[in-house]
Amino acid sequence: MTKETVRASELDPDFKFEVAKTYEGKTVLWCVQCGMCTSNCPYSDVLDVKPHQVIKMVLLGMREQAISCKSIWLCSTCFMCAERCPQGVELGRVMFALKNIAAREKGVPEGFRLVGQQVIQTGRAMEITASREKERERLELPKTQTDSEDIKSLLKKLKFDKLLKDKGGQQE
């Protein structure tokens, strides 16, 4: 983690409540900074901001830093942190809440934008190529069937295409 001066005047003391108000982030306030999450994170050796530090940023009101840090997007969502947290902080879910805010304000990372577009176009997160469909035929497996238009219209109502278009690909 790079050393930088944190100015009290730049903190957003309400940020923790903003996160705690989301469906996924409600347990964030219970953190006591014991570090159990970080010691159980498969990526703790390579992340520049460790899991417990992400939470500390939220609690301190370092809004900009928390939603800009790469760690939130690298989370493998393995939930080991949440499983072993003695305070019951659902950190995996808090990470989702932070990513949602970051997606709206900082943009959707390219990898997720591509998956998102795939879902809009085909109703599925992964393309079933013609050769895969052929393989299914050869194996006598039923043809896959997706109501992709229904899914597309739901996503349109949720303005998902707009979210991807406005901010898509702005993050690595």
Place this chain on the structure above:
Amino acid sequence: MKYSYFLGCQVPARVNYCDLATRRVTEALGIELIDLQGAGCCGCYLRSVDFRVAITLASRILALSDKTGLDLVVLCNSCYSTLVETNEFLRENPELRTEINELLAPQDLEYKGKTKVKDIIQVFYHDYGLHKISSKVTKSFEGLKVAVQYGCHLLRPSKSTKFDNPEAPRILDDLVEVTKAKSIYWPLKLWCCGFPTLPTNREMGTSLARNKLRDAKDAGADCMVTTCPSCQISFDVLQPSTAKHYGEEYNLPVLYYPQLLGLAMNISFKELGLHLNRVSTEPILRFIEEKRIEATV
């Protein structure tokens, strides 16, 4: 026994053999799986980007399933946890449920919250029963050392998934051991395969798969047995590229659980799609054949 059956995205896109083996084994056991028509993405990937989008997609699948009146069987751990957690979110937050149902109404769908979501492993273990499964096993894998891979989203968050003891699970171990194979101790057993990080950082995602492959080999595993298509992709489909990337060789066969069970039930190699696994599964076959020779001698 009759269930609604939801494939998810990964299986038809990358690992059709998981679907094939599941169908052949359930047919042989007399478990009926009825494909859920019209279902698409469960939303798991999009949860990172937009919670409402993910919950809406998951609710749509649950609403489709509600219409069938059957329990919903999934193969994919991510589908399992996304659907189970969606049930939980909508149960705990009535206003969210109302909002989602307003979105679904024009498509003549309603989330009623009646669908019970089950992983295929739970169907084998709880509904069909471990004891009954063992009575169907005709071939012994005695001496085969298996690294059992649960995958994250069946075990965790355990408060929601309610699958097994998250720190010392037994369900899949027991199901492997009905074939007389041995589930070995390997230190990284409960850890992530790295699959979900691949879209944002391929290097980091691959590093977790590599650690686990090496760990399983070091522990003396003859093969790995998984219950999750994502793990199956990480360890089987991507194993050659991981090996190349690190300049290492693993040659570790990775079987999807129904493939192992199917072999033990004397279903043929081809019917279980074992010729479609990326890493050769021949060593496992040779293993049964050698056993047979020993038995006749």
